[in-house]
Amino acid sequence: xxxxxxxxxxxxxxxxxxxxxxxxxxxxxxxxxxxxxxxxxxxxxxxxxxxxxxxxxxxxxxxxxxxxxxxxxxxxxxxxxxxxxxxxxxxxxxxxxxxxxxxxxxxxxxxxxxxxx
Amino acid sequence: xxxxxxxxxxxxxxxxxxxxxxxxxxxxxxxxxxxxxxxxxxxxxxxxxxxxxxxxxxxxxxxxxxxxxxxxxxxxxxxxxxxxxxxxxxxxxxxxxxxxxxxxxxxxxxxxxxx
Numbered sequence: 001x002x003x004x005x006x007x008x009x010x011x012x013x014x015x016x017x018x019x020x021x022x023x024x025x026x027x028x029x030x031x032x033x034x035x036x037x038x039x040x041x042x043x044x045x046x047x048x049x050x051x052x053x054x055x056x057x058x059x060x061x062x063x064x065x066x067x068x069x070x071x072x073x074x075x076x077x078x079x080x081x082x083x084x085x086x087x088x089x090x091x092x093x094x095x096x097x098x099x100x101x102x103x104x105x106x107x108x109x110x111x112x113x114x115x116x117x
Numbered sequence: 118x119x120x121x122x123x124x125x126x127x128x129x130x131x132x133x134x135x136x137x138x139x140x141x142x143x144x145x146x147x148x149x150x151x152x153x154x155x156x157x158x159x160x161x162x163x164x165x166x167x168x169x170x171x172x173x174x175x176x177x178x179x180x181x182x183x184x185x186x187x188x189x190x191x192x193x194x195x196x197x198x199x200x201x202x203x204x205x206x207x208x209x210x211x212x213x214x215x216x217x218x219x220x221x222x223x224x225x226x227x228x229x230x231x232x
Contacts, residue, residue: 004160006160031218033218033220040224040225041224041225042121042207042209042222042223042224042225043161043207043222044222045219045220045221048218048219050218055218056218056219058219091160091161093161097218103149103168105151105163105166106163106220107163108153108160108161108162108163109160110159110160111159111160113158
């Protein structure tokens with residue numbers, strides 16, 4: 001399977017614990033995105049990487065959230081001191097972006113469903 | 118700023134009938150528009166996109182969408198619905214000239230195809 005993969009698929013944690021999710025993009029895709037989706041809503045943009053550089057961050061990404069893409073391949077999203085409001089589906093997407101414009105298509109992984117008790 | 122509106126939470130259609138899922142958008146510059154489909158407990162699957170050119174865009178699984186600049190709409194259509202088309206459909210927009218990679222999604226429309 002050469003699509004976007006995410007691990008784990010499900011995570012249950014207690015409030016206050018830290019969690020880390022991993023995303024492996026489609027090979028050769030230089031752009032990687034994280035989104036959060038809550039029940040009844042569309043995905044909300046969190047952050048975006050071009051290669052290893054984090055170029056955009058949403059205001060939704062509080063200080064408790066951090067994302068990395070150290071070698072320009074896989075990415076991790078960490079949530080520290082989780083709160084019940086963090087319960088959501090966390091989606092990763094990747095795309096092959098050119099030098100200018102924004103015409104690339106994002107392909108999504110299956111998501112990680114986080115439940116904070 | 119960019120936004121998307123999907124005015125219908127749910128659309129019901131009989132199998133074999135044509136279907137339309139509505140979407141309107143707002144961007145400062147020129148829009149780059151998408152449709153994605155989501156099945157239960159799955160990620161989003163890309164259906165089609167509009168950048169420029171022909172206003173009628175054809176995509177996967179027999180879906181097509183019509184871009185209407187004057188009405189700022191990008192409605193998803195299919196001539197003959199299948200039960201397997203039942204899923205959650207999301208319209209999304211990106212402002213091509215905005216210089217940002219952020220894609221804004223609508224709240225989704227649940228399509229129910231009735232046998």
